Amino acid sequence: MATLIAHADISPVEDAEVLRKACKGWGTDEKAIINILGHRNAAQRKQIREAYEQLYEEDLIKRLESELSGDFEKAVYRWILDPADRDGVMANVAIKKSETDYRVIIEISCIHSSEELLGVRRAYQNRYKRSLEEDVAAHTTGDLRKLLVALVSAYRYQGDEVNARLADAEADILHKAIKDNSFNNDEVIRILSTRSKAQLNATFNRYRDDHKTSISKDFLGELGNDFQKALHATVRSISDPHKYYAKLLRDGIKRFGTDEDSVTRAIVTRAEKDLYQIKELYYKKNSVSLDDAVAKETHGDYKSLLLTLLGNEGY
């Protein structure tokens, strides 16, 4: 369930006019911007961008970029884009970091549906004139590269059918790889990147039944390296996306001042989808509400936008 409170029956033209006014002259009316954009769904935001372009022959996104700054600018920029395009941008930012933020690639590959992932690959090509997989491949190396390229190229079967014997056999293959400390075994990447999510969850469950521990923990081990951490994230994002995001948010909030990107990404990406369930889980795990945690650790317009997307009125 979404947390976004999108207002119905809006007029894209009126919205565009308000945004124009908010950007014009000295100073910027950030509150007006949040009030509009923080209550519009993806289809409405697109209509507003189009109306703005028609009325003022100017790109709304570029205008906002020039008016805003810092974490608030980044959050508005990500929020206003079409979801597939936004993911493409976030993937590109993640790839170009001095060390690729593999979590972003894993989230896009493993939490999205096959069609959504494909939409991101299309949007990425439109924007960057290269394929997502070639950029991932060109900016990573070794085992991590093998895993990420395979994940991002997947077009998994989406059906619910499960082959129990296959789950047995592949749980054994994974266990042997973990026992032998050969995490980079080709079979591990093959299984994680080609099997359907339903099939993988059956395999993970079988693993837990057989070995009384979760495969995600076993992938991580005591002091996992980056590749093991990526395997861990892959399993978690496939087996329980809500839990994955609740943890991402918790870790991001703990590290505020260094990791606003994760918090922005999680909230912006899930506000129209399942942020409600993620909030519930967050509370259950941390005995503090996500809204309170965000309010405590953020400031100003950035805080207002996040709390608005989290479903609070009047920010």
Added chain:
Amino acid sequence: MATLIAHADISPVEDAEVLRKACKGWGTDEKAIINILGHRNAAQRKQIREAYEQLYEEDLIKRLESELSGDFEKAVYRWILDPADRDGVMANVAIKKSETDYRVIIEISCIHSSEELLGVRRAYQNRYKRSLEEDVAAHTTGDLRKLLVALVSAYRYQGDEVNARLADAEADILHKAIKDNSFNNDEVIRILSTRSKAQLNATFNRYRDDHKTSISKDFLGELGNDFQKALHATVRSISDPHKYYAKLLRDGIKRFGTDEDSVTRAIVTRAEKDLYQIKELYYKKNSVSLDDAVAKETHGDYKSLLLTLLGNEGY
């Protein structure tokens, strides 16, 4: 250019009636079947299948399968299917052979456009309830598996933009791998499976300029193993699909009695696309027309269907 002579303004209902009559009673009127299906394009064949189903509450494809046999049956079956579905079936047949026929997977991955390949992946899932890449991965091993899974998962950028410096750099990477006899170098698979075709062709051209020999020959070497042969086929299908198919047909015809599959596949797959150019190239290379070669080496209804698809009237 297509060789198929598709008749315009046909009535799917009348066609379905003729096919029904051809299948009914003792014996089958193969000539009538060829006369209809051999002159209908993919959209028309689909309409005929639908009309037949409506009229007779029977699946035309199943009916034809039960009436026909041998190479003729196989060719009719492949021809009558939607192109993406047909490729899915041919991929499945290729995968399940005791040794996977990697050529089929390479053709589908490297000759098709990104959208066409995606269509095959979708059709494959519809039919088999598994992803194409997971079946390829489950039935192959080692380096060949790495290559085929990567190729079949690609969604290449389709633009014409070429980065000349990148072509230089990657031609060098490929040359070093070949010189060191490390064909299974991860870089080789990364480059071949993620770069756009325009970019790869620039890389291959640069390789030829630098080393006065084609990279496809260098991949093959003196006595290439299966993996090297697959690399060779990958380069050839990316750099010149017409030449690739002309060679596939030539080799298939030479081995008639053992490799009807390749000949059927090439003709059925390309008859609505570019079989005309392939025929021209075939003649240039072999000084014998493809039609004559096929006529000489095939018999009966199978021969009639192939010649009809090759653009001959009255078979």
